[in-house]
Amino acid sequence: MIDNEEFSITIRCWHDVQTGIIQLRLVRVDTGEEVPIKDGSFLLRTSKDANRSMVRCYIRHIASGREAYVQGGLKLRAFIKDCLLKSDESTATPPDTPGE
Numbered sequence: 720m721i722d723n724e725e726f727s728i729t730i731r732c733w734h735d736v737q738t739g740i741i742q743l744r745l746v747r748v749d750t751g752e753e754v755p756i757k758d759g760s761f762l763l764r765t766s767k768d769a770n771r772s773m774v775r776c777y778i779r780h781i782a783s784g785r786e787a788y789v790q791g792g793l794k795l796r797a798f799i800k801d802c803l804l805k806s807d808e809s810t811a812t813p814p815d816t817p818g819e
Contacts, residue, residue: 765796
């Protein structure tokens with residue numbers, strides 16, 4: 720599926736209030752096609768080196784134990800907190816549908 724070095728996808732996630740289920744949709748940017756994904760569980764952990772402004776993001780696939788690290792600046796942890804994690808005062812809405 721990934722046939723070149725650059726691979727871009729949009730990830731849309733939303734909480735379906737009626738069913739209580741979190742929905743996730745991945746779409747290739749270059750083709751607009753939905754990206755099929757496997758069922759799975761992941762561990763996501765961020766840590767900051769006390770002596771640097773480097774933040775590391777650790778991702779582990781629970782079933783296989785495979786892991787990867789992503790490095791970023793101080794904004795990585797804030798990005799995950801602000802854009803991925805739901806706070807108590809926010810309300811989830813369905814993602815924009817294409818063409819709107």
